Amino acid sequence: MTESIYIGRTILPQLQQVLQNLAFSKVAVLVDENTLHHCYPLVKSHLPEHDIIQINSGEEHKTLQTCEYIWQRMTELNLDRWSVLVNLGGGVIGDMGGFCAATFKRGMYFVQVPTTLLAQVDASVGGKTGIDFHGLKNHIGVYKEPHAVIIDPTFLNTLPQRQLKSGYAEIIKHWLIADATAFEEQRHIGLFTENWEALIRHSVGIKSAVVEEDPLEAGYRKVLNFGHTVGHAIESYLLEQPGRELLHGEAIAVGMLCEAFLSVKKDLLNRRELDQIETFMVSIYEKVKITEEDIQALSQLALQDKKNTRSTINCTLLQGIGKAVWDQPVTLAEIQESLRYYQLL
Ligand SMILES: NC(=O)c1ccc[n+]([C@@H]2O[C@H](COP(=O)([O-])OP(=O)(O)OC[C@H]3O[C@@H](n4cnc5c(N)ncnc54)[C@H](O)[C@@H]3O)[C@@H](O)[C@H]2O)c1
Ligand SMILES: [Zn+2]
Structure with a gap:
């Protein structure tokens, strides 16, 4: 480090x-x-x-x-x-x-x-x-x-506002995986702050602490992948579709919603916490349109993700707001279900 x-x-x-x-x-x-x-x-x-x-x-x-x-x-x-x-x-x-x-x-x-x-x-x-x-x-x-x-x-x-929002998604991720109090405060304040320096310092602190403990991602560092299994699949897939490309953070925002849903499905997160996350995220990020055809194509990409083994996909999920657990097996069918759930938000 x-x-x-x-x-x-x-x-x-x-x-x-x-x-x-x-x-x-x-x-x-x-x-x-x-x-x-x-x-x-x-x-x-x-x-x-x-x-x-x-x-x-x-x-x-x-x-x-x-x-x-x-x-x-x-x-x-x-x-x-x-x-x-x-x-x-x-x-x-x-x-x-x-x-x-x-x-x-x-x-x-x-x-x-x-x-x-x-x-x-x-x-x-x-x-x-x-x-x-x-x-x-x-x-x-x-x-x-x-x-x-x-x-x-x-x-x-x-920096254009769209780019700022994209980066903000990773800040939200850091709260969700490591600091429930910060999430609780910020979800009431809303999107932006006058004091970027404080937010950046706090976020870098969380990331550095995780990396310091597990620099080569043997285990614990995988908490930082919350939102990224589904998010990366969406990002890669839409990157190949002219006019539909998402910024990294925009894709991760969708991924976090899908993976928060999966966390509830696995009884790790409760419904009230999911509601809080959804309300906050929906107030900031525009809905990304994903069709059934997209979901099928995305599933194939998800399988190639380097975090996968065989037919289940290892995903980082939330065990309550402020704590993440990694290597949680989810099936492709569950990922598809989470994307359909996202469409209905
Ligand atoms: N290494 C890691 O741990 C890690 C973690 C997260 C993301 N990433 C990678 O980061 C990339 C995304 O980074 P990004 O969101 O910064 O995108 P980016 O690097 O594409 O920058 C976004 C846009 O903003 C412009 N720009 C940069 N600074 C500007 C400024 N101050 N004012 C005006 N315009 C400015 C850039 O030219 C670009 O057009 C992805 O490739 C992702 O995989 C890496
Ligand atoms: Zn990221």
């Missing part, structure tokens, strides 16, 4: 310090067109001399092809094992930049500077890096901790 997570609105100057401590050879900054425009101006003056590697934004570019381009640019720029890649962007930049850095010359330094809410509370913490492959989410990747994570909520000022 990285000891070096810095959070705050005056944190960017730390970047220089963090890099200086490394005795690095060269610095490159990975951006997409949006983070180049909105975020790079905020960090530029805090970086030593550097080159920029720019890729196209979007989950559809989190591919091996883009990695090839990044590795090629790193080679052209003569980066070596002692160079640093600064990943300035959302989870796509962080996951893919981390993966490219972890594998370039068997591993060079990298620093995460997450600029979306989702990346700040989730993707940048915990050392998972990777890319999508042939329509399968995060299918190729490695565990590799960044040298540091620099989280400045100021970046959120330019």
Whole structure:
């Protein structure tokens, strides 16, 4: 677990310090067109001399092809094992930049500077890096901790509302799996807060504590997968359907509702708790239309998910709000039932 997570609105100057401590050879900054425009101006003056590697934004570019381009640019720029890649962007930049850095010359330094809410509370913490492959989410990747994570909520000022809501889903997930009191408070307050810094700090605290206990996901870390078995299947499936793509957090929001339903079905969660979760989520997220045909196609994808064994699917469920249990076998038929239930909400 990285000891070096810095959070705050005056944190960017730390970047220089963090890099200086490394005795690095060269610095490159990975951006997409949006983070180049909105975020790079905020960090530029805090970086030593550097080159920029720019890729196209979007989950559809989190591919091996883009990695090839990044590795090629790193080679052209003569980066070596002692160079640093600064990943300035959302989870796509962080996951893919981390993966490219972890594998370039068997591993060079990298620093995460997450600029979306989702990346700040989730993707940048915990050392998972990777890319999508042939329509399968995060299918190729490695565990590799960044040298540091620099989280400045100021970046959120330019983030579209839809992206903000997507990241908020992971914050909700952290409450549901680990902090009933925070969920109880927040469900009365509603969607947004003036104080992102406090919310981010709290959420990063939950994620870091889980990761610290089980860095390689032997068991306990699987609590973080709540909402992700069904959510990933929906996300992957809709990614292949032009015009219907969901953001990661939007898919996870649907997944959390389905998996909360499954938790009730397994007598782990009570009906009142499910109602609370539903009321809160429905007030924030628009309903995603999923047809019976979609449910059939999705089921096939769910079976390929890496968390599965044979015909049952291991899922993380809620044992009451604030506590999660992992490796809970659910059948495909039950997953389908949960999706039908979601349609009726
Ligand atoms: N490694 C992990 O543990 C982990 C955890 C959760 C999610 N993820 C991954 O994260 C990815 C999703 O990340 P995301 O939601 O950040 O999406 P993203 O990286 O696609 O960023 C969303 C959009 O916002 C733009 N953007 C970024 N920062 C901005 C800013 N400050 N102002 C304006 N626009 C900005 C980006 O260019 C992009 O168009 C998924 O691939 C998911 O698998 C990884
Ligand atoms: Zn997630």
